Amino acid sequence: AxxxxxxxxxVILSEAASLELGCNYSYGGTVNLFWYVQYPGQHLQLLLxxxxxxxxxxxxxxxxxxxxxxxxxxNLRKPSVQWSDTAEYFCAVNANSNYQLIWGAGTKLIIKP
Amino acid sequence: KAGVTQTPRYLIKTRGxxxxxxxxxxxxxxxxxxxxxxxxxxxxxxxxxxxETQRNKGNFPGRFSGRQFSxxxxxxxxxxxxxxxxxxxxxxxxLSQMGDEQFFGPGTRLTVL
Numbered sequence: 086a087x088x089x090x091x092x093x094x095x096v097i098l099s100e101a102a103s104l105e106l107g108c109n110y111s112y113g114g115t116v117n118l119f120w121y122v123q124y125p126g127q128h129l130q131l132l133l134x135x136x137x138x139x140x141x142x143x144x145x146x147x148x149x150x151x152x153x154x155x156x157x158x159x160n161l162r163k164p165s166v167q168w169s170d171t172a173e174y175f176c177a178v179n180a181n182s183n184y185q186l187i188w189g190a191g192t193k194l195i196i197k198p
Numbered sequence: 199k200a201g202v203t204q205t206p207r208y209l210i211k212t213r214g215x216x217x218x219x220x221x222x223x224x225x226x227x228x229x230x231x232x233x234x235x236x237x238x239x240x241x242x243x244x245x246x247x248x249x250e251t252q253r254n255k256g257n258f259p260g261r262f263s264g265r266q267f268s269x270x271x272x273x274x275x276x277x278x279x280x281x282x283x284x285x286x287x288x289x290x291x292x293l294s295q296m297g298d299e300q301f302f303g304p305g306t307r308l309t310v311l
Binding site: 089094189191 | 201202231233238240241242243246248253256290299301302303304
């Protein structure tokens, strides 16, 4: 069965620090990959997605993610975080022929001002 | 454009009762997915509907059911409630394909006593 692992459940950083959140999935076929974010008190929203092409994708608010097929990974990065990045981040994977998203457990990110 | 709406926002039920949750997707969106969110578990996929047809179903017992109407509005029903059904139930809509961005509603917080 497909699964998605997010390695860190809680991450605490200071402003201006660099961020990398890990995401690994288990599925050998073609996948679509997503990062969603949930800011405090807000709905889940799409941060970025990968379908095909350039494995380095850029999303909103300066976030980017790199798809490394050989490692089954889709890590989220941001060079310099801000206090407003405090949120919960979810990685999700969809196998190309499937109509469901498999989600990681989420990573709660706290940015200290 | 109005977002995804879910009603009711909060529900308190007792074990053995049943409950119906409603979701109105964004206008023009034909796909509706339902998720159960619990702390530390991320989002668990319940089912996805498109044009009144269930296209995929997650690993939940038969007590969880859903349907979609011709106007794309969707309902999910949980019968014979158990304490473990306490969770945030999220609805997400998208245009049509699984890879399309999903837009989430605020969720219905169900508490089973």
